[in-house]
Amino acid sequence: MALKVRKNRIPxxxxxxxxxxxxxxxxxxxxxxxxxxxxxxxxxxxxxDIPVVSAKVLTQRLREMEEHGLVLRHVMPTSPPSVEYExxxxxxxxxxxxxxxxxxxxxxxxxxxxxxA
Amino acid sequence: MALKVRKNRIPxxxxxxxxxxxxxxxxxxxxxxxxxxxxxxxxxxxxxDIPVVSAKVLTQRLREMEEHGLVLRHVMPTSPPSVEYExxxxxxxxxxxxxxxxxxxxxxxxxxxxxxA
DNA sequence: CGGCTCAGTTACCAACAGGTTACCGCAGAA
DNA sequence: TTCTGCGGTAACCTGTTGGTAACTGAGCCG
Numbered sequence: 387m388a389l390k391v392r393k394n395r396i397p398x399x400x401x402x403x404x405x406x407x408x409x410x411x412x413x414x415x416x417x418x419x420x421x422x423x424x425x426x427x428x429x430x431x432x433x434x435d436i437p438v439v440s441a442k443v444l445t446q447r448l449r450e451m452e453e454h455g456l457v458l459r460h461v462m463p464t465s466p467p468s469v470e471y472e473x474x475x476x477x478x479x480x481x482x483x484x485x486x487x488x489x490x491x492x493x494x495x496x497x498x499x500x501x502x503a
Numbered sequence: 504m505a506l507k508v509r510k511n512r513i514p515x516x517x518x519x520x521x522x523x524x525x526x527x528x529x530x531x532x533x534x535x536x537x538x539x540x541x542x543x544x545x546x547x548x549x550x551x552d553i554p555v556v557s558a559k560v561l562t563q564r565l566r567e568m569e570e571h572g573l574v575l576r577h578v579m580p581t582s583p584p585s586v587e588y589e590x591x592x593x594x595x596x597x598x599x600x601x602x603x604x605x606x607x608x609x610x611x612x613x614x615x616x617x618x619x620a
Numbered sequence: 621c622g623g624c625t626c627a628g629t630t631a632c633c634a635a636c637a638g639g640t641t642a643c644c645g646c647a648g649a650a
Numbered sequence: 651t652t653c654t655g656c657g658g659t660a661a662c663c664t665g666t667t668g669g670t671a672a673c674t675g676a677g678c679c680g
Contacts (some may be wrong), residue, residue: 392571393597403533403601404610413668429627440669445628448518466626466677476614479607484520497572499604503511530638546657557639562658583647583656 404476406476409454409480414439415447416484419473423481426472526571531556532564536590539574540598545590547566570572573597 412417414436421427421435430442448471451457456477462468473481521568527533531553538544538552549561565588570573579585 396659400599402605402608402612403537405612406604407533409608409611410604420520430625433627434630441628442670443628443668446668454611462624465676467628469627476607476611479610483600483603483607487523487527488519490596490600491519491526493544493596494526494571495519495522497593547655550657558658559640560638563638577659581647581656584645584658586657589663 408453409456410483411445412450416487417450418444418447419456419477419480420484422471422473422477423484426460426470429469429471432471451477464475518573526573529564529567531551532568533604535564536573536594536597537563537601537605539588539590539594542600543587545578545584546588549588551598568594 410472411494417436417439418432421432427445429448433439433441434446435501436444448457448459452459454476455474458472458474462470531599534553534556535549538549544552546561546565550556550563551559553561565574565576569576571593572591575589575591577587577589
């Protein structure tokens with residue numbers, strides 16, 4: 387008897403995950419959102435916050451996030467030019483996701499440590 | 504759509520996000536978790552659920568998830584070999600994250616449609 | 621004037637993840 | 651006997667991505 391695909395279950399609704407993950411895709415995007423969460427932050431501050439990320443990638447991510455409507459970019463016409471990035475409302479809606487990711491990640495990390503020990 | 508979240512190599516020391524994202528990293532991991540959420544599911548069923556993912560990648564993801572303790576792998580010694588995958592408790596703890604990702608994704612999608620209209 | 625900072629941009633490059641194809645052993649069906 | 655389905659694995663190829671280094675250009679400082 388050949389095995390059949392079981393259909394006697396509630397099918398998950400059409401999965402929008404792929405659409406959604408485009409907004410979190412790319413290295414460091416969650417980190418950037420996290421560091422923007424307390425409030426507006428300048429480019430060089432973000433560089434300082436996440437020193438392992440290169441300027442190029444930071445720019446790329448911020449541009450992408452701006453396109454997606456997750457951040458606002460304010461250019462301050464000060465003497466040393468200064469650019470502030472700020473989470474939009476939509477960007478702030480991602481914070482619970484990131485918080486959840488962090489809490490689960492911590493739990494998994496603890497688990498690994500227990501196994502290692 | 505490719506749905507890639509890169510597994511970042513060296514994470515920033517202070518921030519646990521990178522550690523956490525390793526568990527969601529790799530293409531299709533969130534989708535797989537989602538399709539496992541209603542209950543155990545066989546390999547070929549998952550292939551049917553997510554036809555765009557290749558067998559190789561599906562195997563890779565399931566193996567990684569098994570290593571991370573997110574899924575259990577049950578080999579049924581039936582005549583056509585059958586392998587069931589099942590979310591562990593830890594894996595189920597990821598579901599709120601995925602639900603959050605989905606809800607935000609839907610919202611962003613609506614927003615894009617409004618802009619396009 | 622030289623050099624510094626801020627906020628990038630551009631060109632080039634290596635690594636790696638994911639896709640494709642082929643193949644395996646086994647059992648039951650035709 | 652051959653064929654198919656299951657659950658993979660191995661070898662190979664390609665595209666993307668993120669890193670590095672060098673550059674810009676305005677404004678200020680000394």
